[in-house]
Amino acid sequence: MQRANESASASASASASADKFEEEVGRVMEQARELHESGASLLWKISNEEQSLRQKAISLESSIRRVRSSINSLLEEDLQRASSILTDGEAAAFLPAKAQGRFLRMFLGPINVRASRKEVQLKVKEEYNSYRDRTAFLFLLFPLTLLILKSWIWEGCLPAFPVQLYEAWLLFLYTGLAMRENILRANGSDIRPWWIYHHYCAMLMALVSLTWEIKRQPNCAQKQRGVELFLQWAMMQGVAMLLQNRYQRQRLYTRIALGKANRMDVVWGETSGVDGQLWVLCPILFVMQGFEAYVGLLLLKTAFVGVVTEWQVICCGILLVLMAVGNFINTIQTLMTKSRF
Amino acid sequence: MQRANESASASASASASADKFEEEVGRVMEQARELHESGASLLWKISNEEQSLRQKAISLESSIRRVRSSINSLLEEDLQRASSILTDGEAAAFLPAKAQGRFLRMFLGPINVRASRKEVQLKVKEEYNSYRDRTAFLFLLFPLTLLILKSWIWEGCLPAFPVQLYEAWLLFLYTGLAMRENILRANGSDIRPWWIYHHYCAMLMALVSLTWEIKRQPNCAQKQRGVELFLQWAMMQGVAMLLQNRYQRQRLYTRIALGKANRMDVVWGETSGVDGQLWVLCPILFVMQGFEAYVGLLLLKTAFVGVVTEWQVICCGILLVLMAVGNFINTIQTLMTKSRF
Ligand SMILES: CC(C)(COP(=O)(O)OP(=O)(O)OC[C@H]1O[C@@H](n2cnc3c(N)ncnc32)[C@H](O)[C@@H]1OP(=O)(O)O)[C@@H](O)C(=O)NCCC(=O)NCCS
Ligand SMILES: CC(C)(COP(=O)(O)OP(=O)(O)OC[C@H]1O[C@@H](n2cnc3c(N)ncnc32)[C@H](O)[C@@H]1OP(=O)(O)O)[C@@H](O)C(=O)NCCC(=O)NCCS
Incomplete structure (x- = not known):
């Protein structure tokens, strides 16, 4: 009698712990899905924003070049400064890379x-x-x-x-x-x-x-x-x-x-x-x-x-x-x- | 008289074009500043979001490991799937890199x-x-x-x-x-x-x-x-x-x-x-x-x-x-x- 009781309670606790694990695995699965999605959306967002900054950087670079070719020396220095903000600042990351040798x-x-x-x-x-x-x-x-x-x-x-x-x-x-x-x-x-x-x-x-x-x-x-x-x-x-x-x-x-x-x-x-x-x-x-x-x-x-x-x-x-x-x-x-x- | 006129109009047009250039350089400068700032803020934002995803990915990875060590074989497959979503999906970018040899x-x-x-x-x-x-x-x-x-x-x-x-x-x-x-x-x-x-x-x-x-x-x-x-x-x-x-x-x-x-x-x-x-x-x-x-x-x-x-x-x-x-x-x-x- 006591034995039967023991084994019943053992199997009950086993199934409870199985439930617990199932729940936990479900939660882990859910988190993995979510993380995958936020990862994908972040990477997508980044690549979009980068794209737009990249275009702006390229067009700015070409206007600097255009203005430079028809400018007098007084403004030259200002232009040089603008150009160094572009190429030495954080925007440099969005200029097209020098071709990798x-x-x-x-x-x-x-x-x-x-x-x-x-x-x-x-x-x-x-x-x-x-x-x-x-x-x-x-x-x-x-x-x-x-x-x-x-x-x-x-x-x-x-x-x-x-x-x-x-x-x-x-x-x-x-x-x-x-x-x-x-x-x-x-x-x-x-x-x-x-x-x-x-x-x-x-x-x-x-x-x-x-x-x-x-x-x-x-x-x-x-x-x-x-x-x-x-x-x-x-x-x-x-x-x-x-x-x-x-x-x-x-x-x-x-x-x-x-x-x-x-x-x-x-x-x-x-x-x-x-x-x-x-x-x-x-x-x-x-x-x-x-x-x-x-x-x-x-x-x-x-x-x-x-x-x-x-x-x-x-x-x-x-x-x-x-x-x-x-x-x-x-x-x-x-x-x-x-x-x- | 005509000559004086000519030179006056020439200098007027010269100063007008100088003005135009000054304006243009000013605009270019403004754009460079803006681009530098949006570049910096984008990079900052990215690194923040990446940081948070990175932490989530690490903690998820460790819960998968923890659950795996105490699980029965039926749930094993589900867990494997969660793990492959994490490591083969887009979230993989946020797991700590394997040490570069x-x-x-x-x-x-x-x-x-x-x-x-x-x-x-x-x-x-x-x-x-x-x-x-x-x-x-x-x-x-x-x-x-x-x-x-x-x-x-x-x-x-x-x-x-x-x-x-x-x-x-x-x-x-x-x-x-x-x-x-x-x-x-x-x-x-x-x-x-x-x-x-x-x-x-x-x-x-x-x-x-x-x-x-x-x-x-x-x-x-x-x-x-x-x-x-x-x-x-x-x-x-x-x-x-x-x-x-x-x-x-x-x-x-x-x-x-x-x-x-x-x-x-x-x-x-x-x-x-x-x-x-x-x-x-x-x-x-x-x-x-x-x-x-x-x-x-x-x-x-x-x-x-x-x-x-x-x-x-x-x-x-x-x-x-x-x-x-x-x-x-x-x-x-x-x-x-x-x-x-
Ligand atoms: C002459 C010298 C001292 C000038 O150095 P410098 O003042 O840094 O030169 P620059 O201003 O042109 O440098 C531009 C860039 O090139 C780099 N650079 C210059 N010379 C370099 C060299 N020999 N090796 C590697 N990088 C060099 C600089 O670090 C700098 O990089 P940055 O834009 O990322 O800051 C340097 O070029 C030199 O040591 N050359 C002689 C080397 C030589 O003959 N060696 C063999 C002896 S038998
Ligand atoms: C046996 C063999 C065909 C198995 O290839 P496989 O089915 O791709 O093996 P795995 O499933 O373990 O591959 C796991 C990864 O390792 C890569 N890989 C396996 N063997 C590789 C090898 N020899 N060189 C480079 N990459 C290899 C696979 O491309 C795969 O990459 P991934 O995870 O990015 O997709 C392959 O390992 C092989 O050709 N080995 C013998 C090489 C040899 O002895 N060469 C010298 C002859 S004297």
């Missing part, structure tokens, strides 16, 4: 790498700077270690593996830099296209140097002259990168600070007070670029005199000279643009 | 690669499939050409340059695939992590093989045995990729069609009618995986017997065996999951 599409497919909010864009930029900082140290340390070990332990003869490791790291690094710079460009940075092409050249060089056979004894001091020069140049580039980063980071912070204080009322120019640094940086950059061209020419010379006759040496030589010349021209052009303000 | 962060920095709208996500997926189609052909053609030229023109001895070009292409290709798969994952694809790791291994192998010295005469037929096997395997992989693509594309289309017809009322399972193809595909895949392991072991053997003693050969051998085993295990697991439906 082929490079990114090749690796990533058709995804959108543009951040719509300014703060996110700034965060991307800051992260790029700190990435460069981290790598600049390695840029200094890696070749330095190789060169030190070479004369202390390896008796003047670099073994292949560590050098190839270094070259693989360079390839990885330059690919990352090129991608990040493409992303910055898609997010409205004014970075000159050359600095990106420069990293494509550097990627190619790293790839080519990977296939470059590292010669052994005998006589390796002579055969490895090219590699040694390359490592020395890489070290100097580490120093230049550190200086350049310092300058560019300060420049960014000044711009953020200005932006916060009175964002739309400064025409973005060199009101940023880091001009002094530029005049210290540039001579160093020029020396570097000269050394880069020198290393390139030396490689070409070793190839033609006939000590080393691999195509890789010729290819790296040409790339180095090309990069040196391009860097020089673009640094000069940047300075000329700045001095016009 | 280290791989993407390494190359791209902290940008968001997630598309919020379903259609964009599907577009990304389709583009991935067509990218794989395009490369599968090259995958077949490239090594085939090398092998044909080898026996017809190069007299049994592969020259270094074309092989290195091919290896560089492989590196580029696998990097692209790995990135795209990471992006798909961030966009909610259920791709097993192994298929991505598999591409990391393949990247590493391509990189290592780039540093691999291609031996010349004399006796190159024997020394190049490893490269030859590798090329043969690559060709077979091209065939497998084509078949796999065909299957996966049909699977995607079926899912899109189902989605359009009655999206939320099917539990995403293998109701897609391409199961038949899977049973044709799998034996081919197993043969491929067997051959992959065989090539790997053969490389290891040549390394230990002592014909070629470079570390690159050992490394590629180990990687190939590892990939073969991993692919096999994961294919089996996929089949087991499917047969449970």
Whole structure:
């Protein structure tokens, strides 16, 4: 009797708890439906409003262009201000994106790498700077270690593996830099296209140097002259990168600070007070670029005199000279643009 | 007198047009300000609403988890449906993103690669499939050409340059695939992590093989045995990729069609009618995986017997065996999951 009672009450409580669960599942289902619908309607609303802002932004951009072509210089400044409100303000998110370069599409497919909010864009930029900082140290340390070990332990003869490791790291690094710079460009940075092409050249060089056979004894001091020069140049580039980063980071912070204080009322120019640094940086950059061209020419010379006759040496030589010349021209052009303000 | 008149009227009309321009610039300025403000307010509104939907989505997700842990099997199906409304519907955009893997962060920095709208996500997926189609052909053609030229023109001895070009292409290709798969994952694809790791291994192998010295005469037929096997395997992989693509594309289309017809009322399972193809595909895949392991072991053997003693050969051998085993295990697991439906 007692047993029967027990089992009855057990089954009653089981069915009560089943009811409870059914209710709960029903509620969860209801919530999921609702959420799906509010999600869909929000996304729809957003895309409509975005569409209308996008059209307004495009038409405003074209009237700015039209008025600019037929205006006198007094009003020019006002117009410039209007244009910078449009392109540096929150409305910038609704201007058509700069076409995302082929490079990114090749690796990533058709995804959108543009951040719509300014703060996110700034965060991307800051992260790029700190990435460069981290790598600049390695840029200094890696070749330095190789060169030190070479004369202390390896008796003047670099073994292949560590050098190839270094070259693989360079390839990885330059690919990352090129991608990040493409992303910055898609997010409205004014970075000159050359600095990106420069990293494509550097990627190619790293790839080519990977296939470059590292010669052994005998006589390796002579055969490895090219590699040694390359490592020395890489070290100097580490120093230049550190200086350049310092300058560019300060420049960014000044711009953020200005932006916060009175964002739309400064025409973005060199009101940023880091001009002094530029005049210290540039001579160093020029020396570097000269050394880069020198290393390139030396490689070409070793190839033609006939000590080393691999195509890789010729290819790296040409790339180095090309990069040196391009860097020089673009640094000069940047300075000329700045001095016009 | 007439001249004075003329110049007066000219200056009058000049000042009238200056007025007109001033007005126009003023209007443009006004519009820019307005647009900036509506842009800012829209972005602010969006981020608020998104925030609230995000919280709701998270809490719903956790109640689904809670209820699931204490439920009987009858209600299970309903709950599954609620869960798929949440994760496959428009609300999915508001669930916290799967952490974007280290791989993407390494190359791209902290940008968001997630598309919020379903259609964009599907577009990304389709583009991935067509990218794989395009490369599968090259995958077949490239090594085939090398092998044909080898026996017809190069007299049994592969020259270094074309092989290195091919290896560089492989590196580029696998990097692209790995990135795209990471992006798909961030966009909610259920791709097993192994298929991505598999591409990391393949990247590493391509990189290592780039540093691999291609031996010349004399006796190159024997020394190049490893490269030859590798090329043969690559060709077979091209065939497998084509078949796999065909299957996966049909699977995607079926899912899109189902989605359009009655999206939320099917539990995403293998109701897609391409199961038949899977049973044709799998034996081919197993043969491929067997051959992959065989090539790997053969490389290891040549390394230990002592014909070629470079570390690159050992490394590629180990990687190939590892990939073969991993692919096999994961294919089996996929089949087991499917047969449970
Ligand atoms: C000359 C130099 C210092 C000028 O820097 P700058 O004052 O920032 O130049 P700009 O005003 O033209 O910069 C415009 C944009 O491009 C970016 N930029 C400029 N040079 C860059 C470079 N080399 N790499 C990446 N981004 C760069 C700036 O950060 C800025 O971005 P933003 O619009 O998002 O703020 C810089 O271009 C430089 O260091 N160049 C030399 C590099 C070199 O030769 N390296 C190799 C040495 S062998
Ligand atoms: C076995 C196999 C055909 C199953 O494919 P499937 O039915 O799509 O598998 P699943 O249902 O688990 O797929 C889940 C998701 O992963 C994706 N996926 C599965 N295998 C994939 C692969 N190898 N590469 C990329 N994506 C893959 C699917 O497209 C699907 O994506 P979605 O959620 O966005 O729709 C497939 O995994 C495969 O081809 N594997 C063998 C690969 C191989 O061994 N290649 C080398 C040969 S040597």
